[in-house]
Amino acid sequence: MRRSKLIFLIGLSFIATTTIYVIFRIITSFESIQISQSYITDVSIILFLLAEFFILIQSVGYFLNILRSITLYKRSEISYHDDEKHPAVDILIPVHDEPEEVLLKTIVAAQHIDYENYRIVILDNSSKEDAMQRVKALCEDRNVDYFAVPFPRHGAKAGAINEYLKLLRAPYIAVFDSDYRPSRDFLKLTVPQLETDSSLGFIQTPQFYGNLNEIAVSRAAQMQQSIFYEYICEGKSIQNAMIMCGTNLLIRTKALRSVGGFDESSVTEDFSTALSMIQKGWRTRYYNHTTAFGDGPRNLREFFRQQYRWGRGTLGKVLSLLPQLIFSKRFTRAQSLEFILSGSYYLIGLVWMILLIMPIVYLLFDIPSYMSDPVFYLWAYTPYFLFSMVLFFQTLFIRHYVPLDWIKTQSLTLLTVPVYARAAIDAIFNRKATFQKTNKDASPDEIPWDELGVQIVLIVLSVAAIVKGSIRWIVAGRWIDLAIPINIFWCGFHLFLLVYFIFYVYKRRGKKSSY
Amino acid sequence: MSTKGAAKNRAIKEVIVLEELFLDTLSFKFGATMNLYTFEANKRSEIISFVDQLKTITKENIKLLNQL
Numbered sequence: 001m002r003r004s005k006l007i008f009l010i011g012l013s014f015i016a017t018t019t020i021y022v023i024f025r026i027i028t029s030f031e032s033i034q035i036s037q038s039y040i041t042d043v044s045i046i047l048f049l050l051a052e053f054f055i056l057i058q059s060v061g062y063f064l065n066i067l068r069s070i071t072l073y074k075r076s077e078i079s080y081h082d083d084e085k086h087p088a089v090d091i092l093i094p095v096h097d098e099p100e101e102v103l104l105k106t107i108v109a110a111q112h113i114d115y116e117n118y119r120i121v122i123l124d125n126s127s128k129e130d131a132m133q134r135v136k137a138l139c140e141d142r143n144v145d146y147f148a149v150p151f152p153r154h155g156a157k158a159g160a161i162n163e164y165l166k167l168l169r170a171p172y173i174a175v176f177d178s179d180y181r182p183s184r185d186f187l188k189l190t191v192p193q194l195e196t197d198s199s200l201g202f203i204q205t206p207q208f209y210g211n212l213n214e215i216a217v218s219r220a221a222q223m224q225q226s227i228f229y230e231y232i233c234e235g236k237s238i239q240n241a242m243i244m245c246g247t248n249l250l251i252r253t254k255a256l257r258s259v260g261g262f263d264e265s266s267v268t269e270d271f272s273t274a275l276s277m278i279q280k281g282w283r284t285r286y287y288n289h290t291t292a293f294g295d296g297p298r299n300l301r302e303f304f305r306q307q308y309r310w311g312r313g314t315l316g317k318v319l320s321l322l323p324q325l326i327f328s329k330r331f332t333r334a335q336s337l338e339f340i341l342s343g344s345y346y347l348i349g350l351v352w353m354i355l356l357i358m359p360i361v362y363l364l365f366d367i368p369s370y371m372s373d374p375v376f377y378l379w380a381y382t383p384y385f386l387f388s389m390v391l392f393f394q395t396l397f398i399r400h401y402v403p404l405d406w407i408k409t410q411s412l413t414l415l416t417v418p419v420y421a422r423a424a425i426d427a428i429f430n431r432k433a434t435f436q437k438t439n440k441d442a443s444p445d446e447i448p449w450d451e452l453g454v455q456i457v458l459i460v461l462s463v464a465a466i467v468k469g470s471i472r473w474i475v476a477g478r479w480i481d482l483a484i485p486i487n488i489f490w491c492g493f494h495l496f497l498l499v500y501f502i503f504y505v506y507k508r509r510g511k512k513s514s515y
Numbered sequence: 516m517s518t519k520g521a522a523k524n525r526a527i528k529e530v531i532v533l534e535e536l537f538l539d540t541l542s543f544k545f546g547a548t549m550n551l552y553t554f555e556a557n558k559r560s561e562i563i564s565f566v567d568q569l570k571t572i573t574k575e576n577i578k579l580l581n582q583l
Contacts, residue, residue: 108533
């Protein structure tokens, strides 16, 4: 049986079991509220229902993108021949106090790009005078153009590109972060696509972390990225709803100018600017060919910082655009749905907080999330859970990913839940966020205990809940009450995921890869 | 230093930079490939051994170039 057919069948089973579970949950929640005797229980029932529905909607969105990716995505394979005319491209590398040795490798890699008509421009946004002098000297030594972003500065990376945009003459710009080394074929593969389709505003290519050998966080973060770049982006591209991801992309200058340059008001200027381009009628494309390698977050602190910025920026933008996404005719229904799903994904922190707390609350305080016969629950939940797992792992197998890495990824996600929750609250209340760049020198061995307060409280509460639940179940002789072991199981599962990644980082401290 | 000597020094520096970039690119690509994707165990060890050989030779080259 062909893989796409297998995925389709598993997907259909997933939808069928999901539907059964949704019906079960609606009925049990309705009945639970009717027999509930306190407002706290009512709130608990409603919150848990909403959290589960959120997960269900995101899962269905993920499945639809997988389906589109497998059945409809076709990578464009146009490339230049040597005798063809090559339009000018400016390769922009924004820098901000980055170590010279990192920048040097990026410049050298860019200088070896196989394309006739391009120049490399370093956009220097460094804060220190001596750092600017060093970057300038490096540019002179390597014979690449140096552009000092003028004062007063604004808008971080977006502002730097916008300042350069005032002088720009080339029809295309490629953007690379200072630690992303482009491959030789980047321009030969991407420029013809913009040349042959004048409605295309930009092409985004994947981001792969090169330091995942030695950095534990980078490895788990890469798995998260892979799911995004392997399936979700292909699905988005088919619906003309691809967004910019900050680096490894080629942009049509005219398209960027048509929206007034990069959006400087958002900490995720790439996402925001892509939405503006789509609103203006530009088409967007994802080209699934790895054309650059960069460095992933070096430790948990850096990862938390990155995820906070992405969550705050993306959710904030989608919330501010929500009326337009729902009512404007400038977005198709499919595009609106994609952007709402992408932005609302970052509510995952609040949702997981509910899912993590509910079993604890039940075991410690006897407040249920809903009331039903545990046997019915198992009958309704188990098929849904199994098919969602089979579907997910099948998608990993198709592209030869190591399924065990999913545990690291899931553990990292759970550890980041408080960060996502803070980002969501800040986005909902429109609290100001500043652009914080990734620290390229951060120690990979650091465990940021000062940022793990909420996680530690959750770990302690989970242990307490498991102990108390076990006593209730075993000592008090409530053998028939299956609700207790079910909640102990969930507490244990969450506890395992919350501590696993901390141990994994701890164990890998100081270790170097063998290859 | 003569012009020829300066040019030679510059060429050596350039080769070191390129060798380091080669090492980086190799580590990046194979690191990502070996860590993310599944392989048969014997193929996996073959690839690791091959890459290790390339990396060792390149590191030796860089060491020698730095002595010039």
